[in-house]
Amino acid sequence: MAREINLVPDIKEEMIKTLKLRNFIFFLCIVVASASVALTAIVGLIMFGQQAAIDGKKTTIDTLSTKLNSYSDLSDFLTIKDQLGNISTLTSDKKVLSRTFNILSTLLPTGPDTITVSELSVNLSADQPTFSFDAQANAGTEPLYDYRVLDAFKKSMQYMRYDYGSYVDEKGNAIPAYCIIEKGSDGAMFRDEKNDIYAYWDVNGEGCLPKDEDGKTVSISNYAGDITSYDGRTVVQIWRTPQVAKWYHEQPVENQPNMTKDGVITGVPHFESKCIHYSINTQPNGALELDDSDNECKLVPSGSEGIKTPDTSNGRGASDELVLRFSAVIYLNPEVYKFNNTHMMAIPPSGRRNVTDSYVQIQAMFGERAADCDDNDTACKTNGDN
Numbered sequence: 001m002a003r004e005i006n007l008v009p010d011i012k013e014e015m016i017k018t019l020k021l022r023n024f025i026f027f028l029c030i031v032v033a034s035a036s037v038a039l040t041a042i043v044g045l046i047m048f049g050q051q052a053a054i055d056g057k058k059t060t061i062d063t064l065s066t067k068l069n070s071y072s073d074l075s076d077f078l079t080i081k082d083q084l085g086n087i088s089t090l091t092s093d094k095k096v097l098s099r100t101f102n103i104l105s106t107l108l109p110t111g112p113d114t115i116t117v118s119e120l121s122v123n124l125s126a127d128q129p130t131f132s133f134d135a136q137a138n139a140g141t142e143p144l145y146d147y148r149v150l151d152a153f154k155k156s157m158q159y160m161r162y163d164y165g166s167y168v169d170e171k172g173n174a175i176p177a178y179c180i181i182e183k184g185s186d187g188a189m190f191r192d193e194k195n196d197i198y199a200y201w202d203v204n205g206e207g208c209l210p211k212d213e214d215g216k217t218v219s220i221s222n223y224a225g226d227i228t229s230y231d232g233r234t235v236v237q238i239w240r241t242p243q244v245a246k247w248y249h250e251q252p253v254e255n256q257p258n259m260t261k262d263g264v265i266t267g268v269p270h271f272e273s274k275c276i277h278y279s280i281n282t283q284p285n286g287a288l289e290l291d292d293s294d295n296e297c298k299l300v301p302s303g304s305e306g307i308k309t310p311d312t313s314n315g316r317g318a319s320d321e322l323v324l325r326f327s328a329v330i331y332l333n334p335e336v337y338k339f340n341n342t343h344m345m346a347i348p349p350s351g352r353r354n355v356t357d358s359y360v361q362i363q364a365m366f367g368e369r370a371a372d373c374d375d376n377d378t379a380c381k382t383n384g385d386n
Contacts, residue, residue, distance in 0.1 A: 095338065097122065108153075109152070109153060111140075114138050115153060119369065128331050129334055134326075137326065146324035153307075157299075157300040157303050157305075158300070158303030159349035166342060167180050170257075175201060180343070199238050239271070240343075248288060307331075315369075315373060
């Protein structure tokens, strides 16, 4: 049986193990140092490249800055650029002062009872627009109770409405506002013998006809509206007042205008209101009646409380008639003046129509202030009903 004899002392074995460990650690240090040197070189290259890129961009910026600052109209350009950036904000805040006359003509009564304005001030700067005016009320016919005219004027505030929206083609695509002609040369809206309101769609204007999926302009012959002419131009007549007799069918008719009893209109260019929800009622005799009473857009939000008359007194009109002078402040809905609310129309209590909206008729709303009462004019000096 063979026997092994360990001739290496224990201390020699420990030394050999220590040398191997030393060599291994030394090898790891060389590897780590090499990796560190390589990483440092890579980082240095990256930093050098970044600095070179930064220097190149800085040189380009300096060159462009010098060139830009040499532009003589730079300040004007920056002003225009700033204004262009604010167009959307400016548009949303823009107000249309010219609507004042349409609104005022709806507020003032017509017929035997009249109210004539002698001085008017409109404030659009506040959150809620206001009319401030001096006027005179005249009953016109017996019994001559001018206070009744003023009282009816104040109570009618709760029934005043307004309407706005957009004209659309037969597929429901909005027609640009500049393509719509709503008023004639006298400033009055177009109406037929039934007092229904319509407008003209000027199809000749640039961008006034929509495009198909291929980007080609759609032919005017594709539309179901009434093609006619106005002022030498080819136009499509679009009804703002729904034409129930022509559009309503118990069952929808293909390729024909259709209007449901809930007021949904398809297949014909028409007006889409943002305020009025139309419906069709059937009368006992079978006749169809258009109901547009569902209008929540109040011209004077607080109704009769929206008009204040702090001062009243008697006076003598231009024809020496006895009238009631008064001052008034009316608080209006801010929506009626917003530029983005297109095709605005004021609606009086008596129905969906503009009482006075032509330039000629506007003149009748204004008149000279009534004269003060003479000291010996007993009828005028009294504050009771005349």
